[in-house]
Structure formats: structure tokens, C-alpha cells
Amino acid sequence: xxDGLTAGRRAGLAGALLGLAVLLGARQATAASxxxxxxxLVTLGDAQGExxxxxxxxxxxxxxxxxxQSRAPKDEVPGGQRTEVMGDRAECTCIRFLDWSKxxxxxxxxxxxxxxxxxxxxxVRVTRRDGQMNEYPATSLYxxxxxxxxxxxxxxxxxxxxxxxxxEGPPGVGWPDENLVRIFWTTTTPPPKPKRPAH
Numbered sequence: 001x002x003d004g005l006t007a008g009r010r011a012g013l014a015g016a017l018l019g020l021a022v023l024l025g026a027r028q029a030t031a032a033s034x035x036x037x038x039x040x041l042v043t044l045g046d047a048q049g050e051x052x053x054x055x056x057x058x059x060x061x062x063x064x065x066x067x068x069q070s071r072a073p074k075d076e077v078p079g080g081q082r083t084e085v086m087g088d089r090a091e092c093t094c095i096r097f098l099d100w101s102k103x104x105x106x107x108x109x110x111x112x113x114x115x116x117x118x119x120x121x122x123x124v125r126v127t128r129r130d131g132q133m134n135e136y137p138a139t140s141l142y143x144x145x146x147x148x149x150x151x152x153x154x155x156x157x158x159x160x161x162x163x164x165x166x167x168e169g170p171p172g173v174g175w176p177d178e179n180l181v182r183i184f185w186t187t188t189t190p191p192p193k194p195k196r197p198a199h
């Protein structure tokens with residue numbers, strides 16, 4: 001009799017534990033589904049104004065400079081060796097600096113990029129999630145002092161886009177027609193800005 005009662009109690013306890021586990025699992029699933037999905041918004045600017053669009057795969061791109069030696073005719077190159085400078089592309093979900101330190105993008109709330117008229121170097125303002133804000137000239141970012149300057153890249157409206165932080169080329173070369181102005185990490189989508197009037 002006592003054995004049967006004990007077995008019944010064990011079965012009842014097992015059933016209660018199973019029910020509790022199912023209940024906790026359902027609550028966790030509900031909480032996970034109710035957590036807002038992080039959204040990355042970028043502001044693009046051109047001569048007509050600015051527009052906000054959602055972006056994916058935002059990354060900082062930098063290049064590691066390497067040197068490759070190859071043989072060459074001595075009548076062409078003194079010493080018989082030619083040195084080739086190469087830039088190995090690397091992408092990072094961070095902002096990398098000259099000293100190899102970095103700030104992970106997940107710790108950043110917003111990045112603002114300004115370009116003064118006539119200036120060939122952009123200024124990058126970083127606002128972290130804790131409110132700390134710093135400004136950096138693009139020349140202080142990794143590769144900003146070399147042959148292969150850094151840039152930001154993102155997928156916008158289904159297309160891969162790249163946005164330089166330093167101007168390359170001879171004097172007179174201008175920035176692209178549409179530039180990256182701001183990157184903002186949020187959990188809510190702001191109301192769309194008014195559409196530009198048709199011309």
C-alpha cells in the first residue's frame with residue numbers, strides 16, 4: 001500500500017515538474033519574441049538633403065599593408081629586386097585604430113560622419129551606449145595614415161554600398177554624390193521623413 005502511494009506521489013511530482021518546465025519554457029519564448037529586434041538605421045546625404053533607411057551588415061573596412069619581393073631585370077630595377085606594396089582587405093564589426101585598439105560596434109549607439117567643405121579627411125564622432133562621446137579624424141583610424149584608407153560598408157536597399165572616410169586622388173576630386181552621414185542603432189523605427197518633391 002505504501003509502495004503504491006509512494007509511486008503515485010512520484011508520478012504526481014514528475015508530472016508537476018514537467019508542467020512547470022513547459023510553463024517556464026513558454027514564458028521564456030514569449031519574452032524572447034517580445035524583445036525588440038535591433039535595427040540599424042543609416043542617414044544618407046546628398047545635395048538634395050538627407051534620408052533615413054534601414055541597413056544590414058554594417059562593417060568597418062581596413063587594409064593591412066604588406067610588401068612582396070620579386071625578381072626583376074637589373075637594367076630595370078637596381079639590385080634586381082622589385083618591391084610590390086599590397087593592401088589586404090579586412091572587415092570588422094568594430095572601429096579599429098592605428099594602435100590596433102578597437103571599439104566594438106555593439107557598444108556603440110551612434111556614429112556621425114562629417115566632411116568640412118574642401119576637406120579630404122572626414123571626422124568620425126562615436127557615441128557609446130554609456131553616453132561617452134569622442135571625435136576622431138579618419139587619419140587616426142587604422143590605415144588612415146597609409147596608402148589604403150579605411151571606409152564603412154553596409155547593405156542598403158539590397159545593394160552593397162561603400163563609403164570612404166578619406167578622399168583619394170588628385171586635387172579637385174570630390175566626395176561621392178551620396179555620403180554616409182550617420183549610423184544609429186535602435187529598437188524602434190522612426191516615422192519616415194517627408195519625401196522629396198518631384199522635379
